[in-house]
Amino acid sequence: MEDDGSHLRTGDRLEVVMARDGIRDLVARYNSYSDSGLFDPLFGLFVPDASMEITDVSGKRVVYDGISEIKRIFTGAQERIRGRPDAGATGYIRHFTSTHQIDMTSSLAARGRLYFAVLMSHGLDHWGRYLDEYVRVDGWWRFAHRRVFLDGCVPASWFAATSDAEG
Numbered sequence: 001m002e003d004d005g006s007h008l009r010t011g012d013r014l015e016v017v018m019a020r021d022g023i024r025d026l027v028a029r030y031n032s033y034s035d036s037g038l039f040d041p042l043f044g045l046f047v048p049d050a051s052m053e054i055t056d057v058s059g060k061r062v063v064y065d066g067i068s069e070i071k072r073i074f075t076g077a078q079e080r081i082r083g084r085p086d087a088g089a090t091g092y093i094r095h096f097t098s099t100h101q102i103d104m105t106s107s108l109a110a111r112g113r114l115y116f117a118v119l120m121s122h123g124l125d126h127w128g129r130y131l132d133e134y135v136r137v138d139g140w141w142r143f144a145h146r147r148v149f150l151d152g153c154v155p156a157s158w159f160a161a162t163s164d165a166e167g
Contacts, residue, residue, distance in 0.1 A: 015107065016104055019102075019104060019107075019110060019136070019141070020102045020104075020110075022136075022140070022141040023102050023110060023112060023134050023141045024100060024102075025141075026045060026134065026140075026141045026142065026143070027097055027100065027112070027114070027130075027132075029041070029042075029045060030042065030045055030095075030143070031094075031095040031096075031097060033045070034074060034095065035092070035093050035094055035095055039071070039074055039075070042074065043067055043070065043071060045142060045143055046067055046070060046142060046143045046144075047135060047137060047142045047143070047144050048066065048067055049065075049066060050066070050067065050070060050142070050143050050144055050145060050146070051063060051064060051065045051066070051070075051144075051145050051146075052064045052070050052073060052143075052145070052146045052147075052148065053145075053146070053147045053148065054073070054147075054148045054150070055147070055148065055149045055150065056150045057150050057151070057152060057153060092119075092120065092121060093118060093119075093120050093125075094118065094119045094120075095116055095117075095118050096116065096117045096118075096119065097114050097115065097116045097130070098114065098115050098116075098117075099113075099114055099115050100112060100113075100114040101113045101114070102134075107136070108135060108136040109133070109134065109135050109136070109144075110133075110134045110141075111131075111132065111133055111134070112130070112131070112132040112133075112134060113129065113130070113131055113132075114129070114130050114132075115127070115128070115129055115130075116128055116129070116130060120158070122154075122156065123154070124154060125153060125154060125157045125158065126150055126152065126153035126154070126157050127150075127151055127152055127153070128148060128149045128150040128151040128152070129148075129149045129151060130146060130147065130148055130149075131146075131147040131149070132145065132146050132147070133145040133146075
């Protein structure tokens with residue numbers, strides 16, 4: 001069982017609460033920036049040597065090391081959407097996350113587990129889980145490693161036909 005911090009002194013508990021709030025803000029900004037196509041601030045949420053792993057519904061895993069490779073995930077998804085014949089009908093993409101469990105591993109590092117669901121104009125598109133490693137750099141929480149598990153998608157999902165599908 002992970003340490004919930006209940007045994008800590010009040011000041012230490014406050015630090016844990018503040019860290020968890022900063023990490024929740026990091027995840028919210030990830031969702032907001034990626035949904036809005038604000039990629040420059042999105043990439044700033046990762047440390048330079050961060051990595052992302054994406055495992056699709058078939059179990060195929062692809063690893064992206066460093067910001068330049070991580071950028072491929074998002075720009076590739078954007079290009080796929082723009083290249084579809086019904087691209088103008090998309091309207092929007094919205095990531096929703098829930099059940100975010102954050103375990104502090106030190107004052108400067110933490111791990112997180114959470115679920116995501118993605119809604120588009122046609123409804124629920126795909127869903128899965130994130131397993132994250134966070135680090136605190138210059139007072140701000142950043143992604144050091146993000147594992148994306150695509151647990152399912154609707155048959156017409158825009159992300160069903162590719163292993164690059166970003167959650």
